[in-house]
Amino acid sequence: MSMKRYIFRRVPQLVPLIIFAIVLNFTLMHLAPGSPLDYLIGGGEVVPQEYIDKLNRDFGLDKPLHEQLIIYISNVFRGNFGNSYRYRAPVIQIIAQRIPNTLLLMTTSIVFAFILGVFLGISSSKKPYSFIDNIASSISILGYSIPTFWLGMLLIIVFAVNLRWLPSLGMSTMGMIGLTGWAAVIDTVRHLILPTITLGTAYLALYTRLTRASMLEELRKDYIITAWGKGLDDRTVYYKHAFRNAMLPIITVFGLNLGLMLTGATLTETVFSWPGLGRLVYESITTRDYPILMGIFIIVSITVVLANFIVDILYAVLDPRVRYK
Amino acid sequence: MITSYNFEATSRRLRLYLASIRGFWRVFSKSRPAVVGLAMLVVLAFLAIFTEHLVLYNPFGIYPKSVLIPPSQAHPLGTDDLGRDILMLIMFGAKISLAVGFSSVFISSSIGITIGAISGYYGGRVEDVLMRLTDMLLIIPNFFLILIVVALFGSNMRNIVLIMGFTTWPGIARLLRAEFLSIRELEFVEAAHIVGASNLRIVFRHILPNAIYPVIVNASLQVGSAILTEAGLSFLGLGDPSLVSWGRMLSIAQLYMRRAWWMAAFPGVAIFITVMAFNLVGDGLNDALNPRLRER
Numbered sequence: 334m335s336m337k338r339y340i341f342r343r344v345p346q347l348v349p350l351i352i353f354a355i356v357l358n359f360t361l362m363h364l365a366p367g368s369p370l371d372y373l374i375g376g377g378e379v380v381p382q383e384y385i386d387k388l389n390r391d392f393g394l395d396k397p398l399h400e401q402l403i404i405y406i407s408n409v410f411r412g413n414f415g416n417s418y419r420y421r422a423p424v425i426q427i428i429a430q431r432i433p434n435t436l437l438l439m440t441t442s443i444v445f446a447f448i449l450g451v452f453l454g455i456s457s458s459k460k461p462y463s464f465i466d467n468i469a470s471s472i473s474i475l476g477y478s479i480p481t482f483w484l485g486m487l488l489i490i491v492f493a494v495n496l497r498w499l500p501s502l503g504m505s506t507m508g509m510i511g512l513t514g515w516a517a518v519i520d521t522v523r524h525l526i527l528p529t530i531t532l533g534t535a536y537l538a539l540y541t542r543l544t545r546a547s548m549l550e551e552l553r554k555d556y557i558i559t560a561w562g563k564g565l566d567d568r569t570v571y572y573k574h575a576f577r578n579a580m581l582p583i584i585t586v587f588g589l590n591l592g593l594m595l596t597g598a599t600l601t602e603t604v605f606s607w608p609g610l611g612r613l614v615y616e617s618i619t620t621r622d623y624p625i626l627m628g629i630f631i632i633v634s635i636t637v638v639l640a641n642f643i644v645d646i647l648y649a650v651l652d653p654r655v656r657y658k
Numbered sequence: 659m660i661t662s663y664n665f666e667a668t669s670r671r672l673r674l675y676l677a678s679i680r681g682f683w684r685v686f687s688k689s690r691p692a693v694v695g696l697a698m699l700v701v702l703a704f705l706a707i708f709t710e711h712l713v714l715y716n717p718f719g720i721y722p723k724s725v726l727i728p729p730s731q732a733h734p735l736g737t738d739d740l741g742r743d744i745l746m747l748i749m750f751g752a753k754i755s756l757a758v759g760f761s762s763v764f765i766s767s768s769i770g771i772t773i774g775a776i777s778g779y780y781g782g783r784v785e786d787v788l789m790r791l792t793d794m795l796l797i798i799p800n801f802f803l804i805l806i807v808v809a810l811f812g813s814n815m816r817n818i819v820l821i822m823g824f825t826t827w828p829g830i831a832r833l834l835r836a837e838f839l840s841i842r843e844l845e846f847v848e849a850a851h852i853v854g855a856s857n858l859r860i861v862f863r864h865i866l867p868n869a870i871y872p873v874i875v876n877a878s879l880q881v882g883s884a885i886l887t888e889a890g891l892s893f894l895g896l897g898d899p900s901l902v903s904w905g906r907m908l909s910i911a912q913l914y915m916r917r918a919w920w921m922a923a924f925p926g927v928a929i930f931i932t933v934m935a936f937n938l939v940g941d942g943l944n945d946a947l948n949p950r951l952r953e954r
Contacts, residue, residue: 349794350794350797353794353798354798357798357803358806361806361807361810362810364811365810365811366811366812372810474691474934474937474938475934477933477934477937478882478930478933478934478937479930479933480886480889480890480893480908480926480929480930480933481890482890482893482908483908483922483925483926483929483930486908486911486912486915486922486926487922487923487926489915490915490919490922490923494915494916494919591799592797592798592799592800592801592802593799593801595799595801595802596799596800596801596802596890599801599894600890600893600894603893603894604912614805614894615894615895618805618809618894618895618896619895621809623809623810626805626806626809627806629802630802630803630805630806633799633802634798634799634802637797637798637799638797641797
């Protein structure tokens with residue numbers, strides 16, 4: 334089956350999932366105590382009658398439920414998630430402003446976790462139950478059990494409060510708006526270090542454990558014995574032969590865990606006041622800004638659905654056998 | 659008429675049962691981390707059950723004279739912003755964390771087992787529908803779903819436990835379905851069919867006992883992650899405001915990070931140790947219960 338046809342066949346499976354996420358949101362909004370209007374305004378604010386009329390028009394709140402659902406779905410597909418009264422701006426606009434910051438933090442965390450995790454995983458698969466293997470498995474147990482936000486708080490107390498090495502809040506130093514060029518980049522990088530370690534640790538654990546298991550699996554196979562038999566050196570056998578095949582499950586897990594990563598980002602951003610999507614979640618909870626919360630929920634759900642779809646495709650590209658199943 | 663009680667059969671069954679427990683313990687106890695985890699859980703359970711008898715004074719009061727005291731002899735883990743002893747608060751928190759963890763996992767396991775067993779045993783259309791639903795729920799990011807429901811419906815303990823239970827079952831359902839699919843084809847199930855056992859009997863007496871192991875392992879790991887989820891919710895301000903929970907303690911500690919490190923350090927240690935204990939026990943159970951690994 335050609336790649337194009339494979340993708341073509343998978344797309345229809347995507348639509349019901351996205352609709353499901355939107356319907357879920359709609360259902361919750363209607364089941365929750367109070368009227369949906371409360372959740373479209375949020376914050377218990379007193380708003381002018383014209384605004385309420387506008388909401389009624391936009392979301393057809395006076396129409397029967399099934400019509401409301403259709404209107405809601407079409408609104409979401411057109412990018413209309415309602416407005417945040419507190420910000421006096423459309424939800425989609427507020428969310429869009431925060432996304433780049435979250436992406437930056439997630440990227441650095443994944444790179445940190447992936448490089449270190451793969452290195453630890455491969456090293457420990459070379460000699461199971463050796464010293465480095467024990468270190469790697471300790472790290473993975475610690476990383477699985479430690480609450481993200483607590484790790485962040487500890488890092489702040491040690492490295493920001495006591496040692497004063499690194500900043501603990503926000504993305505840039507206050508009162509340094511004028512920084513340009515390299516100075517600004519270095520300032521941002523300094524702000525990134527602690528959040529990156531905080532968010533990356535759980536993934537470090539995951540990648541270490543996965544790489545090790547996956548490598549051990551590959552190293553048992555015949556082609557590796559052949560590779561050793563040909564007299565290839567360590568590097569080639571481990572990295573070029575075994576790791577390339579061992580990478581497949583790691584990629585799948587990345588897609589499956591994107592939701593978890595966004596959870597981690599929410600908690601990390603809250604601790605470090607990192608101005609991203611997660612911090613927005615926290616702010617919206619404290620100010621009861623429901624339109625934003627629901628907008629984030631839909632966007633996060635759709636992102637995760639899409640990410641899984643892309644991972645599936647990527648998997649088929651990397652492993653041609655998948656396409657023929 | 660008095661039917662004679664079959665002592666021999668009963669004692670044989672008992673012996674088999676004891677032997678299987680011994681076999682389980684032999685493998686389980688071989689792993690030192692698993693035993694350490696179990697020991698930690700026993701201590702935690704003890705603290706959680708006897709909290710009221712162990713605490714020296716009411717942790718819900720306000721003690722203006724002892725605000726933010728660093729760890730000392732009187733207060734081994736220091737005091738918080740209201741002058742309450744952190745150690746006492748942590749002990750009360752243990753009760754909440756364990757209760758939330760166990761009850762939400764009980765709910766999700768019950769749902770997961772039911773749905774997994776039905777779809778794995780009957781197959782066909784029922785399976786298609788149930789598994790489609792399972793996959794959809796599996797892909798929706800759990801934490802955000804829980805978060806939005808608690809935000810909309812109100813943050814009390816009942817809501818938190820229920821919604822955590824109702825959203826985390828898909829993994830269990832998939833696990834159990836996979837086990838059922840392979841076990842239902844085995845000879846002893848066929849034999850049960852032939853002697854005329856009912857579907858209910860076959861599912862509960864014959865298949866389930868053989869299929870339950872991965873669910874038990876999963877449950878242990880899930881209690882840990884439920885505790886983390888509850889802590890995360892509380893940290894974001896969605897915990898039950900009327901209860902002492904570790905996540906809420908940390909949420910408040912954030913305001914005092916510069917002045918009172920002990921407020922942030924110790925509740926986190928409690929979460930960390932508890933979650934780790936469940937993870938270690940889960941790994942140990944996996945080694946001891948998984949027949950494929952047991953051979954080694």
